[in-house]
Amino acid sequence: MNTPGKIKAVLRRELRLMRQRPVYLIASVGVMAFCMIFFLTLLRDRIPHDLPIGVVDLDGTSLSRNLVRQMDATRIGRTVSFTSYTQARQAMQTGKISAFCIIPEHFYDDVLAFRQPVLTFYVNTLYFVGGALSYKDLLTLANLSSGAVQRELLRARGMDEQSIMAQIQPIVTEAHNIGNPAADYRAFLCGALIPGVLETITILVTVYALGSELKYGTSRHLLEKAGGSMSAAVAGKLIPYTVLFTSLGIISTVIMYVFMGFPFAGSLWHMFAGIFAMVLASEAVAVFIIGTLPVLRLAISISALYSMLAFSLTGFSLPVEAMPSCFQGLAAAFPLRHYYLMYASEGIFDAGFGGWYMHLASMLLFLFLPATVLKRLHGAYMNLNFPRK
Amino acid sequence: MKRIARYLEHWIHDWYRIFVRELKHIFSDSGVLVIFFLACLVYPVLYGLIYSKGTLDNMPVAVVDMSGSHASRKFVRGLDATRELEIRYSCRDMSEAGRLMRDRKVNGIVLIPSDYGEDLASSRQAGISLYADMSSFIYYKNLTTGVNMVMLDEMHDIQRERLTASGYDSRLAEQFISPIRYEDNMPYNRALSYSVFFMSAILLIIIQQTMFFGISMLSGTMREEHRSFAVLPDSLKGRGISRTVLGRGAAYWLIYAAISIYVAILAPRMTGMPQNCPTGDILVLLAFFVSACVVFSFTFSTLIRHRETVFVIFLLMSVVCLFLTGFSWPEHSFPAFWKYFSWLFPSTFAVRAFMNMNTAGAGLAMAEPQLTALTIQIIVYYILSCIAAAVENRILKKDTDTQYSTLSGFAAHSRNAV
Numbered sequence: 011m012n013t014p015g016k017i018k019a020v021l022r023r024e025l026r027l028m029r030q031r032p033v034y035l036i037a038s039v040g041v042m043a044f045c046m047i048f049f050l051t052l053l054r055d056r057i058p059h060d061l062p063i064g065v066v067d068l069d070g071t072s073l074s075r076n077l078v079r080q081m082d083a084t085r086i087g088r089t090v091s092f093t094s095y096t097q098a099r100q101a102m103q104t105g106k107i108s109a110f111c112i113i114p115e116h117f118y119d120d121v122l123a124f125r126q127p128v129l130t131f132y133v134n135t136l137y138f139v140g141g142a143l144s145y146k147d148l149l150t151l152a153n154l155s156s157g158a159v160q161r162e163l164l165r166a167r168g169m170d171e172q173s174i175m176a177q178i179q180p181i182v183t184e185a186h187n188i189g190n191p192a193a194d195y196r197a198f199l200c201g202a203l204i205p206g207v208l209e210t211i212t213i214l215v216t217v218y219a220l221g222s223e224l225k226y227g228t229s230r231h232l233l234e235k236a237g238g239s240m241s242a243a244v245a246g247k248l249i250p251y252t253v254l255f256t257s258l259g260i261i262s263t264v265i266m267y268v269f270m271g272f273p274f275a276g277s278l279w280h281m282f283a284g285i286f287a288m289v290l291a292s293e294a295v296a297v298f299i300i301g302t303l304p305v306l307r308l309a310i311s312i313s314a315l316y317s318m319l320a321f322s323l324t325g326f327s328l329p330v331e332a333m334p335s336c337f338q339g340l341a342a343a344f345p346l347r348h349y350y351l352m353y354a355s356e357g358i359f360d361a362g363f364g365g366w367y368m369h370l371a372s373m374l375l376f377l378f379l380p381a382t383v384l385k386r387l388h389g390a391y392m393n394l395n396f397p398r399k
Numbered sequence: 400m401k402r403i404a405r406y407l408e409h410w411i412h413d414w415y416r417i418f419v420r421e422l423k424h425i426f427s428d429s430g431v432l433v434i435f436f437l438a439c440l441v442y443p444v445l446y447g448l449i450y451s452k453g454t455l456d457n458m459p460v461a462v463v464d465m466s467g468s469h470a471s472r473k474f475v476r477g478l479d480a481t482r483e484l485e486i487r488y489s490c491r492d493m494s495e496a497g498r499l500m501r502d503r504k505v506n507g508i509v510l511i512p513s514d515y516g517e518d519l520a521s522s523r524q525a526g527i528s529l530y531a532d533m534s535s536f537i538y539y540k541n542l543t544t545g546v547n548m549v550m551l552d553e554m555h556d557i558q559r560e561r562l563t564a565s566g567y568d569s570r571l572a573e574q575f576i577s578p579i580r581y582e583d584n585m586p587y588n589r590a591l592s593y594s595v596f597f598m599s600a601i602l603l604i605i606i607q608q609t610m611f612f613g614i615s616m617l618s619g620t621m622r623e624e625h626r627s628f629a630v631l632p633d634s635l636k637g638r639g640i641s642r643t644v645l646g647r648g649a650a651y652w653l654i655y656a657a658i659s660i661y662v663a664i665l666a667p668r669m670t671g672m673p674q675n676c677p678t679g680d681i682l683v684l685l686a687f688f689v690s691a692c693v694v695f696s697f698t699f700s701t702l703i704r705h706r707e708t709v710f711v712i713f714l715l716m717s718v719v720c721l722f723l724t725g726f727s728w729p730e731h732s733f734p735a736f737w738k739y740f741s742w743l744f745p746s747t748f749a750v751r752a753f754m755n756m757n758t759a760g761a762g763l764a765m766a767e768p769q770l771t772a773l774t775i776q777i778i779v780y781y782i783l784s785c786i787a788a789a790v791e792n793r794i795l796k797k798d799t800d801t802q803y804s805t806l807s808g809f810a811a812h813s814r815n816a817v
Binding site for chain 1: 428429430433434437438441442445446448449450451452453454455456458500501502503506519522523524525526527528529530531532533534535536537538539540543546547550551553554557558561571573574575577578579580581582583584585586587588589591593594595596597599612616705706707708710711712714715717718719722725726727728729730731732733734736737751754755758759760761765766768
C-alpha cells in the first residue's frame, strides 16, 4: 500500500474511535465552548464599574457631602458610608470594599481658612483590577477637588474660564491605547486566554489519543493499519484532530473579533495561519511528551503540569521582561508564547509579515521535536514494553 | 452497652483497614504521586520565582520631543527618573517612534508637541500625548502612572513659579497649589506587585486541584478495573458508607495536612511573600479548606469513569477556579450566575479568607463568613459523597448479582441439555 493509502486507513480508524468515545469531543469542543462562555460572560462589563469604595465622613458639611456625591457619580466607584476608621478598615480587610477615603473633621473650615486639610486614602491592593482602578479613581477625585477650590478662588479674582483652566491644570495628557482604545479588559484577557485554552486542549487530547493506544494495547492494530509505517500512523491519527483544533481556534477567533467586535488592527487571515501553526506546534510537543514517556498516566500528568505553566510564561499578565532571566528563556519553550507575540504584532500593531514571520517560524521549529522520539514511540507501540498501569 | 462497644470496635477496625488500603493505593500509583508531590512541591516555588519581582521596572519608552524647550527637557528627565519608566530612545518624529514600538523595542511613546514650551510660557494649557502598548495591561499601567506622577509634579512647579512671579509668598503659593492635600496608603502591597495578587490566589488553587485530580485518577483506575471503593463487604449488609468515606478521607487528609502546610506556609516563606497572620490562624483555615477539598473531590470524582479523562476534561477548571476567586476581575462585577457557580468550589472562599488573613492581616474572626461557607460545603459534600458511594455500591452489587444469576441460569440450562 502507498503512503496516502496507509494514512487514509489510519484516519478512518481514528474517526471511528472518535465516534465511539465521546471523551474526545467533550474534551475539545465541550471544553472550548465552556471556556468561551465563561470568560466572555464573566467579564461582560469590559471595565469594572460601581466598585464599592468606603467613605468615613468625619466632617459632615455641605462640602464633604458634595465630595461623596462626586465619588458616587464616577463610573468606577459607588460609595459605602462608615462611621469610623476601624469599621472601614475591617470592611477592607474582609474584601467588602476595594478602597476607602477619610474626610477629616473640620474639613470645610480648614479649606476655607487655607489650612490645607488632608484626605486620607486606603487602597485594598489585594485585588488586581479593583485595587488599581479604585486608586486611580480616588487620585483623580482628590486632584479634581483641589482644582474646584482653585477655580472658586480664581473666579473670585475675575479670571476668565480659559485662563482658569490653564492655571489649574497647566498640562493635560491625551492617552492613545494602541490596539485596545477603550482599555477593554475583556478583549485583552480573552485575546490571550482563549488561545491558551486551545493550546492546552491540543496538547492534552493529542497525548491522550496517542497514549490510549498503549493503554488499551491497540497500538499493534494501529501499526498494522498503517502498514508498519510509524509516520503514517501518527499522521493519520493527528489529521482529524488538527482539523478539529484549527477550526475551534478559527471559530473562537471569529466569535471574538468579528461577532463580539474586539479590537484587532491587522488581518484575521494572518491569525488563522498563526492558529494553524500553534496547533501543529502543540501537537508536536504532545508527540514529544508521549514519545519520551510512553506511559499514558505519566505523560498526561506531565502534559497537565506543562500546559498550566504556559499561561504564566506567555507574559500577558506579568510581562516576561519582569521575570528572572532563566524564565525568560524558558518562555520560548511554549508555542503559546510565540502565538501571543504574533498576536501582539498583528492584532495590536498591524506590523504585517515582517513583524511576525519569526514568531510563526519559531512555532514551526517545534515540528522537529517528534522526529527525535518517533523511533522510541514506534518501539513502545510494537513491543508494548512499558508499564500500562 | 456491649453492642455499642462492639459496633464501635468494628467501625474503627473497618475504618482503619480502609484508611490503610487507601494509603497503599496512593503510594503505589506513580501518576498520582507526580501530581500530589511533584506538582505541590515544585509549583509553589516555581510560581514564587516567576513572580518574584512582580512589577515591571524601567519599562523602555521612546520620547518624541518636538518642543526641545527647557520645560520639555525637564519633563523627560522626570520620566526617566521614575521607577516605572526608562527613556530608551529619543526620536525625531512619530514614525521613527512608531517603528520602535512595532518592533517591540519600546512599550510606550511620549509625544511632546512643538508648542509645549511656548504654551506654558504664555500661560496656555499645554498638551502631551501618550501611546501605550496594550498587549499587556502592565505596560499601560506603567506608562499612565509614570507620566501622571511627573505631570502632577511639573504642574505644581509651574503653578508655584507663576504664583511667585505674581508676588505671592511661598506659603500662600503652597496653600493655593494644594488647598486639599491627600495621603495615600496602600497597605499590604505598596507597589501593586502582581506577585502578591497572583500568589495568594494560586497557592490554594494548587492544593484543591491536585487533590481533585489525584483522587479522580485513583477512583477512575478502580472503576476501570471493575473494583470500586464503593463496593462494601457483604457482611455490612449495605451499611458502612460512613466508614468508607471517612476512612478514605482520612488518608487524603493526612497527606494534605503535610502538603498544605508546605504550600501555604513554608513555600511563601521561602519565596519571601508577605505573611501577616499568625501561623495558627492559617492552620485553622487550612484544616477547614483541606476537609472541604476532600469531600468536594469525592463528590465530583464520581463523574470520572476513566483515569485519564479527568485531566483531559477538567484541567482547565483550574484557570476557571482561579478567576472565580476574584483575584483579578473583582467579585463585585461578577454576573449573578457565575457568583453562585463559584460557591461550588472550596477555593472561592478559602482564597478570599487566605488573602485577607495572610496578606491584609485580618484575624481568624474576620474570616467567619468564609469559614461558615466552607463548613456548609463540608457538610453538603460529605452527604453527597456518601450518597454517591451508596448508589454506586447498589449499582455494582446489582450488576454482579445479575451476572451471577445469568451464570447460574446458564449452568442449569447446560445441565438440562446434558
